[in-house]
Amino acid sequence: MTNSPIGSTLNRVDGPDKVTGAARYAGDESPTGLVHGHLVLATIGNGTIRSMDTGAARDHTGVLEIYTPDNPLPLHGVPPGVAFYFSETRRPLSDHEVRYHGQIVGLVIAETPEQARDAAALITVDYERRPANASFRDNVDDAVVPEPTPLPMGLPITILADGVPSIDAALAASPVTVTATYTHPARHHNALEPHAAVATWDGDRLTIHSTTQAPAAHAIELAQAFAVPADHVHVVNPHVGGGFGGKAFTWGPTYLAAAAARRLGRPVKVVPTREQLHTTTGHRSAAHQTVTLGSSADGTLNAIRHLSVTQAIGEDPGTRLTMKAYATENLHVSLRVTTGLNVPTTTILRAPGEETGSFAIECAMDELAIELGLDPIELRTRNHLTHTLSPDPATRLPYSNKHLIECYRLGARRFGWDTRNPAPRSTLATGGWLVGTGMAGAVLNASRAFTAVRVSFRPDGTAAVATSTADLGTGMRTVLAIMGTDSLGIPVDRIRPLIGDSRLPVGPDAVYGAQGSAATATVAPVVRDAAADAVEELINHAVTEPRSPLHGRDGVRYTAGDLTDGATTIGFGDLLTTTGGTDVGATTTSGPVTPPSYAFASHAAHFCEVRVHRLTGEIRVSRMTTVVDAGTIVNEKTARNQIVGGVVWGIGPALFESAHVEPDTGRIANANFADYLVPVNADVPDVDVVFLDHPDTNFSPLGARGLGELGTVGSAAAVANAVHHATGIRVRDLPITPEKLLTTPTGQA
Amino acid sequence: MRPFTYASASTVEEALAGAGADSAYLAGGTTLVDLMKLEVMSPAAVLNIDTLPLRDIRHDHTGLHVGALARMSDVAAHRLVTARYPVISQALLHSASPQLRNMASIGGNVLQRTRCGYFRDPATACNKRTPGSGCAAITGYNRAHAVLGTSESCVATHPSDLAVALVALDASVLLRDRAGERAVRLADFYLLPGDTPHLENRLRPGELLAGVTVPPLSWARRSTYVKVRDRRPYEFALTSVAAAVDLRGDTIADVRLAAGGVGTKPWRLPAVEDALRSRPLRADTVKAAVTHAADDATPLSHNGFKPELLRRTIVRALLTLAGRP
Missing domain, CATH: 3.30.365.10 (Aldehyde oxidase/xanthine dehydrogenase, molybdopterin binding domain)
Known part of the structure; x- marks a missing residue:
């Protein structure tokens, strides 16, 4: 045995x-008779296509066909469902309107990818231009309550203790309150493997090698677009080079590859360029969150108010994170969304809502701990959540097998938290580097x-x-x-x-x-x-x-x-x-037992040490410890890889990642890997990951809860809290870049 | 990428004879190939010069001589360089990535084009790429752009770290054409953009940058390169400073300072040098000396921090040389 x-x-x-x-990825496939498609993207942020001059491209060697709004490819609409809310509902080339810079306005098909690309560069578009409205921040005040959907996101939730008339009253009655606004820029998945698709039709049957997180769902979405039975679409994706939510749904380039293949009767391959991926395959919404915590003098939370604004309900920090974070008698979370922005379509991205929400809540907890003069771990321990929060007390469920406090304690011991001098800007190391440490908790709903x-x-x-x-x-x-x-x-x-x-x-x-x-x-x-x-x-x-x-x-x-x-x-x-x-x-x-008698979530505690140069403000993460409570670990090596990857996905938004959207054009000024900064190896220390071993057999006989996104939750807050400890400067607007640290806590240069 | 003809030269003479009005020399290819793919550059002819015998690194009484085709990685690791001109080695090691440094040549590094995102995107206005088309950077996203030496036509930085070190050391480039060879001080070689930002340097059509000469400077052994950026490696400078100090006891007998990431060309800082000479190398004197380092700066909407960051970077570089960063 x-x-x-x-x-x-x-x-x-x-x-x-x-x-x-x-290992063969979708883009590696080259069936006999293959031809290649290259996308043409809009170079304005808002307007109408008057005409497109495709003459020179048509004459280019090897060009077979050029699809544009004047020569579109037929695609049926997106039916209501998850994909309807989390991906692009407008089909590519379906009208002459340009709604955002980088929108698909054409597809050139040629015998080779080089011919298609060269020909695409010869196409000129005559636009009737309108001013673009592309600044998320300028639209925050005008954000609206989203239309109700069948999804458990985007809905306001209010929980009040007996006799408390409103969340504002609960906060007003709290002896200590902190309130702060935290902002995230829009960000991109940037999976290493682009969204490649190689489509071949045989009559009304489609075989498509396509990079997707969910092959069966991908087949259904494609079948709907082509009005064929779902079993007529065969999706093949033996390997996927990163998804992060960006490959959970089907995007324009893939639909166009399949549609062109059907029209031409030849296999078609479409692989967007890195720059094109930034606008054609979804991104994470910018976020604007205002958190108010009300507590007693001893640090017991009395009220939490979390008001969020994002571009779409896919990024809902309050319901996704705050509802699962800390015990409180009074809570209010709400989301408003911007409308009419001339920016590309948003979708889910690793830990949607949890990542942005955890930054706000875990930084706010750090701010409250400082206000109270309490250790951040002690404050969190005093507000440990044992049952789900719900407006109806009868529906509150106990958390199954929750060991977050053990995560805090074990992490503190491994990291050396107890020897920390809590005073900000108290440690200066050789070379002029201020040293700081911070921590944060993490929670991720465990589903099955x-x-x-x-x-x-x-x-x-x-x-x-x-x-x-x-x-x-x-x-x-x-x-x-x-x-x-x-x-x-x-x-x-x-x-x-x-x-x-x-x-x-x-x-x-x-x-x-x-x-x-x-x-x-x-x-x-x-x-x-x-x-x-x-x-x-x-x-x-x-x-x-x-x-x-x-x-x-x-x-x-x-x-x-x-x-x-x-x-x-x-x-x-x-x-x-x-x-x-x-x-x-x-x-x-x-599958899972229903109805459940427990609530399930994985938890973690992150500890971070940063060095910030006292003169020039560069921030270097020097140590990270993450302790994970996710039940049974099936393979420690791949699990560790997921957690380390998640922590890197926290360092990224904390210090580097940001789409630089030009407010007047909607153009993403850094849609490439040189300018869209992600952490590289030298930016990431050796991450100390520890797994607690408490199988959650209420969850499944195996006892393994999910953990893929858990490392991403809270890790950016641990970095930001460490930066505050190092410098005394609280940066609430991500990413934390050197110029935000060129002052002292008193604001003097 | 537009179609082009391709040929290889095996001697300098052959290269000079083969160069035409619309041709480009190809060395490591780390800039040219990129820009051709983006259709920012579309030469009709590409002439490979990478195998020409211009790779020597040597030192004599007239200084350090580096062939234009020496690799960045070879120069960075060369004992003559690490011992006598640490600022050069450090500037190179803070550039690009190991893979790029293994390919990229010294000549190509000095001649590399700006990393301005508008220059690199043919769908936008750029006077450097398409004279007269305008400058999208001035109203666009310009955090990385220049604050010194800018004009209404162009605000792009020169991206080379090496060139900042070379300008601090008063280096010259050797330019060769069929008529012969000439040496031009690197500081004079680069042009300010003015209203002709497409003219970046004094290289004549068909002329070949054959090498770099760094004059003797014994006290360059006490030199350093400080580069400030968001990410630890693999990013162009927000600000950078090349510094060398001739320290007599505690006193600055002489000093060289040049800055990157702030100017439309590598920016020598003579006023700061003057303010430091004969002064003690101490935090207070250094801070006083940098007060006016960026008085001529014209910040844009996203790079208003650069003058202050430049002053701080100079202070850090000098205090590093004093052993007290």
Whole structure:
């Protein structure tokens, strides 16, 4: 019997393929007859296309067709649903209006990508220009309450203790209050792999190699756009080079690739450039949040008011984060959204709402701790949330297996928090670097969906574990290999994980993919169920197949790859070779217990040390410790990778990341990797990650809650709190760049 | 990218003979290829000079001589450079990334084009790229742009770190054409934009930058390059300062200072140098000396911090040389 590898540090099973280049991504596919598309984007922020001169491009060598609003490609509209709220509802080329700089206004198809790109550069567009309204900040005051949707976002929530008339009254009655406004710029996913699509039609059947987080949902969205049955669309995406929410839904370039392929009767590949990705595949909304905390003198929170403004309900800090953060008798969260901005479409991005919300709340808690003269950990511990917050006390559920306080304490010990001098600007290190430390808590809702997994035995002695999810670099293949080994008792190298294909098993709602930090939590428990069913099928096969040496026997059982009745033992590979069985197994669907008697969330505590140069204000993160409470850890190596990646995704917005949107044009001035700064290796210290080991068996028998986005929640606040401790300067407008630190706390240069 | 012809030269003479009115020399390719892909530059002919014998790094009584095709990485690591001109080594190591430094040449570095995002986007107005089209940077996003030496036509910075160090050290570039070779002080080689920002330097059509000469400066052993930026590596300077000090006891006998990230060309700071000579190298004297370092600055909407950051960067560079940053 092979020992279960759950919790081990197994290397990625697809690691060698990735480092040798053997892994094939969507853009690597080049079917026979392939032609290439290059997008043409609008160079104004608002207006109407009067005409487009495509003559020179048409005459360019190799050009086959040019699609524009005058020669559009047919696409059916987006039906109401999650994609309707989180992606672009207007189809590309469907009218002559330009709503934002970088909107798709054309697609050039040519025999080679170079020809398509060169020809695209020859197209000129005559616009009737209108002033663009592209400044988020200028529109904050005019933001409106969003239209109600079927989604649990965007809705105001008010909770008041008995006899308290309003949140304002609760705050007014609080002995201590802090209030502050925190702002985030718009940001971009910038997955390393661009949104590549290679589409081939056979009659009304589409095969598309396309980078997506959710192959089955992608197939449905494409089927809707082309009005064909969903099973006529076959999505193939064995590897995905990063998603972060940007590949959760289907975007214009992919629709156009498929539409052009259908029209031309040839396979079409479209791979947007890095610059084009910034405007055609969604981005994270800017955010403007005002938080007021009211507490007693001893630090017990009495009231929290969190007023947010974003560009769309996909970024809702209050309901996504604040509702799950701290205990309070009185709470009000609300969201308003801007309207009519001439900027590209927003969508979800890693920890949507939680990331922005955690920055506001965790910085505000730091500010309150300073106001009260309390240690930030002590303040958080005093306001530990044990039950969900809800306007109806009867619906409050206890949090299952929550160990956030242990995260604080263990992290504090590892980090050396207790020796910290709490006074800001108190430590100066060699070279003129001010040293500061900060911390923050993190909470991420733990969800689990219904999904289907097929486990099957093969004559070559391997077992397939198949489900229609994706590996974005998250380690899903390795998770399936581990769970297969755990369930079947055979070595990892005999498990064949199969993912990244819309035709593999999916759950009843058929949309489940790698998103919401729930892929492992969803899929892993089902592998066990499917494996048990598959073993039952295998035993049935062994006793009913006439050629089986176990035919007709009683008491046949399965152990570690062998079947035996005590007298005769045969490995399943030999059995299937003998019987001619090819793929004996079971497809099993399972999911969470409903209605739940607990609330589920993963938690973490981040500790950060920064160095800020006393003269020139550069900020360097020098240490990070993150302690994670996410239940069972299926593979410590890939889990650590997720948390470290999440922490990097906190350092990014804290110090570097920002779309520089020109207010008058809506053009993103830094839509490239030289100017859109993300942390590079030298900006990230060796992150100390520790996992608590408290399996949450209320959540699933396996006990593994999700953690993919958890590292991103709160980590930017830990950095900002450390910067404040180092300098005495509180920067509430991200990113924190050197020029914001060229003063002393008194404002003197 | 527009179609172009491609040829390789194996001698300097061949390169000079092969250069035409609409041709571009190709060395490491780290700027030219980029700009051709963006259609910012579209030469009709590309002439590869990368294998020409211009890679020597040597030192004699007339100074340090670096061939134009020496790699940035080789110069940065060369013992002559690290020992005698640490400011050059540091400026190079603070530039680009290891991969780029392994490819990029010294000549190409000195001649690199600005990183202004409007210059690099043909859909926007840029007088440097398309004379007379206007300057989108002045009203656009201009945090990284220049505050010194700007004009109403152009506010783009010169991006080279190396050039800042070389200007501080009074280096010259050697320019060769079919008529012969001439040396031009680097500080004079670069042109201010005025109303002709497309003219960036004194290189004549077809002329080849063959090398760089740094005159002897024994006290350049006490020199440093401080580069301020958001990200630790791989970003152009918000501000940078190349500094060398001739320290006699506590007193500054002589000093060289030049700044990057603030000017439309590498910016020598003679007034600050004058204010420092014969003064003690101390925080108070240094702070007093930098007061007027950026008096001529014309800040734009997003880079108003640059004069103050420049003053602080100078202070930091000098205090670093004093061992008290």
